């Protein structure tokens with residue numbers, strides 16, 4: 225049944241947007257806009273490169289958890305005070321808008337294509353004797369960990385332009401990670417970068433900024449992706465972005481000064497490290513706040529979101545990890561036990577109302 229004034233449009237079906245779509249689908253008329261037909265558990269993607277069947281559980285069609293609402297498979301390209309325009313020409317009117325477009329990461333449209341991409345990455349790893357990983361943030365480190373554990377015979381080099389690994393968290397975590405990688409015979413080169421513009425396909429020699437030469441059969445580029453907010457710069461929200469392109473939100477996670485537009489996840493200016501589990505918590509706050517509004521409740525019943533201190537677990541292969549907790553940084557099997565086996569995939573599937581193990585054909 226359609227009730228006037230209850231159209232919720234969600235831009236982005238990633239970690240944050242998918243939670244809102246799932247949780248509000250029976251409380252409002254919900255439309256999810258995403259260029260992909262699926263939601264991907266991002267922290268499982270590196271395991272899926274060494275074990276492609278892992279992605280069968282971590283790449284989830286939006287329709288599997290969002291059964292009662294509309295899906296528009298396209299990019300949002302404009303937003304006015306009343307509607308959203310998509311690249312494929314849809315105009316979608318909204319009463320409430322939730323922006324959760326995260327980072328720009330051009331991925332295939334269908335789940336099948338994404339699963340095939342993991343198979344191709346896996347083939348690339350298997351057929352190489354030597355592999356270069358460019359980037360020593362969480363993605364590069366976790367990929368190095370996966371390859372080092374599953375393919376210990378590969379010659380692995382990781383080049384990072386910063387002075388230490390994992391700069392998004394503390395130095396202790398970076399040091400423990402460096403020691404772990406060294407113990408697995410990964411060659412780590414810090415304060416160097418690789419210019420891929422000078423690299424030609426088929427060539428197996430890479431030059432670093434220090435003039436060093438690295439020989440590798442293939443490479444993986446694991447550097448940070450830009451925010452997916454460039455499209456907002458020509459819209460009614462252009463003044464709601466900070467200098468880095470992040471959307472400025474208030475403590476109720478509304479775009480500052482707007483009563484009916486919310487923003488969550490990596491795209492916001494919330495002063496905390498950008499993490500999926502925090503994006504999920506923000507999504508829960510917006511779900512509660514939208515329910516209050518949709519039920520005609522007063523603003524004082526709405527929840528506020530408080531930024532968190534930097535907590536993170538970075539997996540190092542299947543059994544180890546390094547964890548930064550509020551007063552402690554630990555490495556090894558204990559944090560590995562928490563994260564590195566299933567990478568929270570079963571838990572996340574349960575949160576999405578899905579069987580943690582079985583995937584329907």
Ligand SMILES: Cc1cc2nc3c(=O)[nH]c(=O)nc-3n(C[C@H](O)[C@H](O)[C@H](O)COP(=O)(O)OP(=O)(O)OC[C@H]3O[C@@H](n4cnc5c(N)ncnc54)[C@H](O)[C@@H]3O)c2cc1C
Nearest residue numbers: 236237238239240266267300325326452489490499500501
């Ligand atoms: C390899 C990797 C490992 C990670 N590991 C962890 C971890 O272990 N723990 C953790 O907590 N976090 C982890 N993170 C971080 C986590 O994935 C992000 O913080 C989280 O995905 C942010 O959620 P989001 O919904 O804001 O953005 P995303 O999950 O990036 O989703 C954005 C969505 O918006 C869509 N989109 C983009 N542009 C548009 C547009 N114009 N119109 C419509 N839709 C659009 C995209 O298709 C995507 O579906 C990891 C990230 C990566 C890449």
